[in-house]
Amino acid sequence: MQNSDPRGLYAVIGVSPVATAEEIKNAFRRRAKETHPDTSSNPSATLFQQVNAAYKILSDPEARAEYDSSGYQASAEEVRHKQLDPVCCSRCKQATAQPRYVVFRRVYSFILATIRTPVQGIFCASCARKEAFRSSLITMCTGWWGVPWGPIYTIGVILGNGFGGEYSKEAEERLTWYNCLAFLSRGNVDLAYSLAQMSRKASDPEISSRATELSRELEKTGVDPKRSRLKNPWNFGLVERLKHLAMVAAVPLVVAGIFMQDQIASWWTGRPVPRPSYTSTYTPPPRTTKAVPAKIVPVTNACSTRPRNGDALDGYGNAISSQGHVLEIRNGSGGPAIVKVRDSFSNRTIASFYISDNAAAEYPGIPDGSYRIQYAVGDELRSDCRSFFNTAAVGQFPNVERLQTERTSTQIITQHLTYTLYAVASGNVRPQSLSMEAFDAP
Ligand SMILES: [Zn+2]
Structure with missing residues (x-):
């Protein structure tokens, strides 16, 4: 069954499962204050511990990805008896056959302070490209201006976004397998077969063995293995990477241009640089x-x-x-x-x-x-x-x-x-x- 908050961690902190890292942090502070014995009129040690435990998972991008994707599990019973909704993109809310759980990052700097913020969720490939671009653009404008980490994080983050962000293979396998069952429950056998083929290579032995079994069953029912091969929409491609490379280079080029006006003018006009x-x-x-x-x-x-x-x-x-x-x-x-x-x-x-x-x-x-x-x-x-x-x-x-x-x-x-x-x-x-x-x- 698809459940975007399988153990209720978001509910404990009091945010929705699509909350940003910033929103989670703010809500956590509020909830911690509300439940801590020193700051609350109505303290609860149990609740305080729960809030802390939930925040430990939700504030770590990797652990949060693991938690979010763990909600997508389907039993054979469910598939047989009811229709499951395929995974939807967290941005455009459209069902997507090959979703991916991706963490992009943004860098904000101000003089001596530099922070990296994750932007994460389940994306369709098209929304992922847009989010990668947006996060890199924001980083390009706000990331450089901190010492010493601003430039280092900025370059790393923009390149990372340009290469598709960070994603967990296990989370992706879980989503693909869930989707396979969801499309099967809705009678889209070709698509279910393609996803089952992909899931056969999953690192989780349970998923891979169930996918292998399902593939065989579907082949027996007459699915054409050649017709139902899916294209990988997640290849970010050269053009996408060049956009991000340009964003890495833009600010240093502008700054160099300002400091080298005389040299640039001299290249342009062929006249030597004037000496004071x-x-x-x-x-x-x-x-x-x-x-x-x-x-x-x-x-x-x-x-x-x-x-x-x-x-x-x-x-x-x-x-x-x-x-x-x-x-x-x-x-x-x-x-x-x-x-x-x-x-x-x-x-x-x-x-x-x-x-x-x-x-x-x-x-x-x-x-x-x-x-x-x-x-x-x-x-x-x-x-x-x-x-x-x-x-x-x-x-x-x-x-x-x-x-x-x-x-x-x-x-x-x-x-x-x-x-x-x-x-x-x-x-x-x-x-x-x-x-x-x-x-x-x-
Ligand atoms: Zn989307």
Whole structure:
């Protein structure tokens, strides 16, 4: 006899057999409160135990599937004496020859919380496809956004739904065998025979032996074994799986698209990705005509090996590597310049360079950090080769440059800073003056 609540577990909790996992959970909490000695005015230890025992089965998707399908049992007596209703799909309520008890899942995430909820029941193949799609779609929208399980569960659940969900072979065999008897009781012998043939392979020895026996009996009555073979409606097929694969890929693709707009635009237009670029220019004060000409400086105290344009000065430059942000200095100040890159937090010099007059140099390896750029413009270098005899201007650019490498899946984006030292008033930055002591500090 078909019974959707064979041991009354749903009734104990107070829900219908088609209740969702969420409804069962809520009803269980209510019933537990109503019967527990601490929270109820009318407690019942027996009832409380029953409620708990029922919830233990109904909250576990596998145990619930087992319980639901156990209601489909028919005795030989029943088949002989009355008509049985074939199993109906829990969604469309239509009788279905080859039902399946399936558990699909949905994932809901919110920041640190991720939950997987089962959606289960007896399905016809067509309703199962729809439910698989709906559950995957909901998961696609709500599943990703939890750390760390959101993405992991989402991918697993959508793929699982796409491959037909979880189902128990035993429950399916029981439903098929029940249906075989139901169709037999209604005189649909061909269909009953086909289902009996399927049930012969059942893992339950009782079902398989009864099905074998019934098949033989039906063959004797003249059923055509060839005509009554059933097609398997449960092949989810390639198209169905591709739909779910697309749902797995959709959100990561959209997110990647948002973060890689520049790259995508560059593939599209063929133009290179623009690198962020800043230009600061500077005007030192006019050089005094009273500056001591270099030629009267005693040669013995002068730098013996004058650095070439772009050279890193002694003792600095260790922090500079071949990869990093680019610092470009253009020197139009009218004299050679020493440029220092100073860490804005520790105030230590991380690099110092010599730029010849009317020349430019590029340093490609500035590491991530916050820096101030300082300069001194002079003429002849002293014997230490890192300071001038006569300094025409000392200063620093007012802004602290924060250099941060951005990494995307395909590119590492660094920054390119350009500073220009001008002799005459122009440029967009007003430099700050600096004492020689501050500039000389290590
Ligand atoms: Zn259906």
